[in-house]
Amino acid sequence: MTDILIKSFNRPFYLDRCLFSIFKFVEGDFKISVLDDGTPKQYLDKIRGKYPEIDIILSKNYAQKTSAITENLKNKTEINGFQIPVDLWIEAAKNASDYFIITEDDVWFTEKININDLVSEMKKSDINLLKLGWLGNFKDDQHLDISEINNKIDRIIPHKLFLKGQKTMEAFFLNKYKFYSFLYKLKIVNNETPQKYWALNSILMGLYSKKYWLKIWKNMAGKVDEKQQLINASVYFKKNKNNLNFIARLKKESMKTTFQSSATNSYHNYGYNFDVNLFNYLINEAWFTDKFDSFQNFPNDFSLDYFESFFNDKIDILEFKKWVSHFKEQYKNLGVDVG
Known part of the structure; x- marks a missing residue:
């Protein structure tokens, strides 16, 4: 059984589409959990009625967030969109299957996949992240070596990434001690360099090994820190650099x-x-x-x-x-x- 985790907040019309697409296009054994941070109860009740198979898990700030929605409609008080339930996501991941899909309510499937077959191939080929979609972005392919694992999956190997230990990668991404600026002057990096590291991560459309996802989300301190994610991903990728199948993607986008x-x-x-x-x-x-x-x-x-x-x-x-x-x-x- 493979877990599918869906982050959700106050857009049940998209969540409905997301759930519908899963039952239409995903084959195999899976369990869906919606990780909701404040969608008003009447909307969640309707979702539960339409999809009784799913679990809905509420964040610790759920009541506060639903109140904020009501207050916004009455008085235009801004909803704090920076208060994000990272702890809920991490706890759900810890309790998930060894391989799981994590996505969001405004993402939907467009092509059939067999989740059992994909997880089986990930175990066999030691794939840590299988990208099910990449937003139609082929521009970044120039920074990748792409070759076939099987007739449905390609391995993607980012080339010429600067990869060192934790402290050096922190200096690199956070420009501590002007380290990134120094590399820039030496023309070792340029303005496009940070984008290359997103080959190691997938925010919306990833089928992950649990171990790798939890490594990426280590030391988040209750917020979404994309630089920290790339630091963590880079360090772990360096440790596994001999695994040519570490990152892969479907030959055809499915989301x-x-x-x-x-x-x-x-x-x-x-x-x-x-x-x-x-x-x-x-x-x-x-x-x-x-x-x-x-x-x-x-x-x-x-x-x-x-x-x-x-x-x-x-x-x-x-x-x-x-x-x-x-x-x-x-x-x-x-x-x-x-x-």
């Missing part, structure tokens, strides 16, 4: 995500007159009353005009489009296929 929605404004506040929290409320309520179809335009993301049909003059459509365009552009610049 997608959205680039036109956010759980809060914390990371995507671009200065436009667009209220992400109000947007989520309007779509959540439409979904709750069966007016919003979670599978509209599936397997692609929802059409913008479909979202707009539920705004009821409460959201400025032009400002919404500006926000989406900005959201997409920042990922497009990284080589991501934003659709």
